[in-house]
Amino acid sequence: MTKSDDRGLSDLDRRLLAMLREDSRQPVTKLAGDLGLSRANVYARLSRLEEEGVIGGYTVRLGDPYDRRLIRAQVMIKALLKHGKTIEESLAAIPELSALHAISGEYDLIAVVEAETVGELNALIDRIGEIEGIERTTSSILLATKVLR
Amino acid sequence: MSLQRIDTGPGFLGVAADAGHHDTLLRAHVMLRLARCDMAEAERALAEIAGLTALHQISGDYDLVAVVEAPHAEALDALVSRIARQRGVSAAMTSRLRPSVSRSRARAFASATPAPR
Numbered sequence: 001m002t003k004s005d006d007r008g009l010s011d012l013d014r015r016l017l018a019m020l021r022e023d024s025r026q027p028v029t030k031l032a033g034d035l036g037l038s039r040a041n042v043y044a045r046l047s048r049l050e051e052e053g054v055i056g057g058y059t060v061r062l063g064d065p066y067d068r069r070l071i072r073a074q075v076m077i078k079a080l081l082k083h084g085k086t087i088e089e090s091l092a093a094i095p096e097l098s099a100l101h102a103i104s105g106e107y108d109l110i111a112v113v114e115a116e117t118v119g120e121l122n123a124l125i126d127r128i129g130e131i132e133g134i135e136r137t138t139s140s141i142l143l144a145t146k147v148l149r
Numbered sequence: 150m151s152l153q154r155i156d157t158g159p160g161f162l163g164v165a166a167d168a169g170h171h172d173t174l175l176r177a178h179v180m181l182r183l184a185r186c187d188m189a190e191a192e193r194a195l196a197e198i199a200g201l202t203a204l205h206q207i208s209g210d211y212d213l214v215a216v217v218e219a220p221h222a223e224a225l226d227a228l229v230s231r232i233a234r235q236r237g238v239s240a241a242m243t244s245r246l247r248p249s250v251s252r253s254r255a256r257a258f259a260s261a262t263p264a265p266r
Contacts, residue, residue, distance in 0.1 A: 074161075074207065074214065076244075099161055103178060103244035110178060110244065112161050140180075140207035140214070147196045147204035149164055 024058045070114045072142040076107040083133020090131045163202025174218040176246040180211040187237030200228045
């Protein structure tokens with residue numbers, strides 16, 4: 001099997017990646033057939049790409065209608081320092097939390113949460129406010145994204 | 150689960166930051182209050198700033214959230230003050246992202262990044 005070239009990848013690697021980016025759940029048999037390779041070759045290629053960190057993981061892409069339906073809010077959190085660790089753990093356990101950043105300034109953390117309804121969002125924000133050690137939160141619903149680049 | 154392992158959410162900080170790349174850029178999150186009459190114009194002017202990677206309209210005390218990135222602290226300070234001085238911006242609250250804890254390795258969350266404009 002060929003190693004990655006200086007630019008990182010061989011043409012076949014690139015084609016394989018392109019196919020996976022279209023649909024990462026394609027069976028290896030199909031990938032191998034389309035590329036004209038053996039299944040063993042594709043398996044080896046995949047594990048090499050994973051080892052080299054070219055493939056960082058396989059994920060789910062939410063459909064636009066679902067993604068657009070989600071209401072997102074940023075919750076700025078002022079935390080008591082001594083509870084920092086447990087707060088992070090409690091927040092991380094919330095599945096609706098899509099991001100958490102430590103910040104410096106007036107607040108200590110910014111969490112981005114997603115919910116399907118305003119009611120759910122409300123419950124979610126309440127849940128965050130109830131976590132021990134959180135002094136106060138300020139929430140803003142993301143109304144529109146003007147720039148993202 | 151430690152904070153390092155929580156990934157940047159999709160479509161919030163900007164394309165590069167949301168992808169969770171290990172870059173060396175510093176980032177700040179700036180909440181902005183706008184003078185009502187200048188809103189559209191201020192948004193357009195902000196969108197032209199090169200270091201700005203995300204701009205969201207929000208509900209609440211502030212009107213907009215901008216995310217800016219720069220290679221070093223002085224450049225970040227300059228960007229933040231440029232934004233705060235922008236015509237139509239009446240108040241700004243800046244939070245610097247603490248890089249050691251904002252960065253993360255793999256994406257833990259399913260996501261779809263909205264198309265950049």
